[in-house]
Amino acid sequence: MSVQPSAPPAGKRPAMTLHSLMKMLADGEKISMLTAYDASFAAVADLAGVDIILVGDSLGMVCQGHNSTLPVTLDDMRYHVECVVRGLQKQNGRPLVLGDMPFGCYATPEQAFRSASVLMQAGAHMVKLEGGAWLAPTVEFLVTRGIPVCGHIGLTPQSVNTLGGYRVQGRTESAAQQLMQDSLQLQNTGAQALVLEMVPASLSGEITRALTSCATIGIGAGVDTAGQILVLHDMLGVTQGKVPKFAHNFMAETGSVLGAMQAFVQSVKEKRFPVNELHAW
Numbered sequence: 004m005s006v007q008p009s010a011p012p013a014g015k016r017p018a019m020t021l022h023s024l025m026k027m028l029a030d031g032e033k034i035s036m037l038t039a040y041d042a043s044f045a046a047v048a049d050l051a052g053v054d055i056i057l058v059g060d061s062l063g064m065v066c067q068g069h070n071s072t073l074p075v076t077l078d079d080m081r082y083h084v085e086c087v088v089r090g091l092q093k094q095n096g097r098p099l100v101l102g103d104m105p106f107g108c109y110a111t112p113e114q115a116f117r118s119a120s121v122l123m124q125a126g127a128h129m130v131k132l133e134g135g136a137w138l139a140p141t142v143e144f145l146v147t148r149g150i151p152v153c154g155h156i157g158l159t160p161q162s163v164n165t166l167g168g169y170r171v172q173g174r175t176e177s178a179a180q181q182l183m184q185d186s187l188q189l190q191n192t193g194a195q196a197l198v199l200e201m202v203p204a205s206l207s208g209e210i211t212r213a214l215t216s217c218a219t220i221g222i223g224a225g226v227d228t229a230g231q232i233l234v235l236h237d238m239l240g241v242t243q244g245k246v247p248k249f250a251h252n253f254m255a256e257t258g259s260v261l262g263a264m265q266a267f268v269q270s271v272k273e274k275r276f277p278v279n280e281l282h283a284w
């Protein structure tokens with residue numbers, strides 16, 4: 004796939020809000036999301052026109068060197084959200100900042116509210132939680148109390164031990180139906196974004212079409228989702244060890260961090276990434 008980076012659109016566009024996210028969904032404009040964990044990469048992502056920065060708990064693997072995301076603490080997440088927010092303040096400050104809720108900090112609605120408050124006070128605009136229908140009461144509890152929520156279903160890395168590995172989800176008819184029900188329930192209790200990770204492209208397309216007020220963001224989930232997310236280190240080609248099949252090294256074809264991020268944004272907007280046969284199931 005060859006991609007020509009273009010001039011960054013970020014400076015001309017107002018800061019992303021939930022309202023603009025919903026407008027993009029309604030207009031069919033694809034949403035670009037990248038992870039970032041520090042001030043410098045966040046500032047470049049802003050310059051490149053990335054719509055949403057996810058301060059993901061993937062930092063446990065790509066920054067801290069763990070084998071999973073489970074060791075990441077709420078205090079780690081607070082620290083990295085603060086770093087990202089400071090980086091954006093020095094740039095255009097356009098992307099929406101999505102803070103990931105780490106393992107073990109949202110077992111009940113009350114615990115989730117306390118944890119999410121820490122990330123919101125650190126500067127996040129929205130929080131992300133992994134899980135399906137069981138989380139619906141928590142989503143409602145948070146949204147009612149002023150905290151926007153992004154769900155995350157399919158492969159949920161915090162559940163790697165119960166899932167038995169990092170595998171594609173939703174392959175059987177009953178698993179696919181469950182993911183569809185999870186999606187509808189999360190939307191109906193107030194989630195306005197939903198990460199679909201390692202889900203067959205046809206299923207994520209169906210889920211995307213079924214949701215009207217919740218933007219699906221795919222990772223290894225085909226091209227038909229409302230937006231796409233990649234882990235920064237995967238798309239820059241610096242991930243050590245196994246790189247997921249769905250990732251694409253944008254750095255290899257552009258040669259600079261800004262160019263790689265611009266190419267990602269442009270490819271997502273133009274529906275040239277992901278290429279279903281290469282990056283999906």
Ligand code: KIV
Pocket residue numbers: 038057058059060061062103155198200222232234
């Ligand atoms: O933590 C993370 O980076 C994520 C993405 C893989 C969606 O949750």
